[in-house]
Amino acid sequence: MERCVTPDLDQFQTRIREARWFSRLGSFTGRDGYVAITDHNAWVAQTRRLILKEFAFHGDKPRGIGQLAVLDSVESLPTEQSVEDPFHQRTLYDRIQSAGKTELLKRWSLEHCRIARSGFAAIPENRWLKVGRTDYSGAAEQALLFAIRAAGTELLTDQVGIWCACVDLYCAGHWPFGRLPTGEIAVL
DSSP, X not given: OOOOSOOSHHHHHHHHHHOOTTTTTTOOOOBTTEEEOOOHHHHHHHHHHHHHHHTTOOOOOOSSOTTHHHHHTOEEOOOSTTSOBTTTBTHHHHHHHHTTOHHHHHHHHHHHHHHHXXXXXXXXXXXTTEXXXXXXXXXXXXXXXXXXXXXXXXXXXXXXXXXXHHHHHHHTTOOEEEEOTTSOEEEO
């Protein structure tokens, strides 16, 4: 499933510097292991349903929205730095600790997250990030930072995988925001 085009540290940093975060949401075309969410109406309907669910309101399921079933089954990828890696758990981090590279990972993560953050000011207004009063910008930015840190664990353990591939998607302007029960990644 993973397909990473930035498998080395220098390329990785260059891609992050040149990224235009969230500039191509809704335009991902999909590929093996990834599901493209391109139906904005389904995204809006799902956002409204999540808000209603949060406040314990129940409404009818909207009809005629094909991707809504996909969105219903998505488990969000982490948007908080304190959450455990859902793909590797602690395996890669434990290897980094055993190799005495904990400080290297910390410095690497801080530097790359700093570089990424410097591009946040250029994030365009986007109908995918702001649905009514719901603003996904903060969650999307935090998810990106989590992915960068997790990609660092892959790179520093020579286990380039899903997080490096997700960072590539972010760098291309998309948001890999969730995981389906099939293991596929849902991408805006």
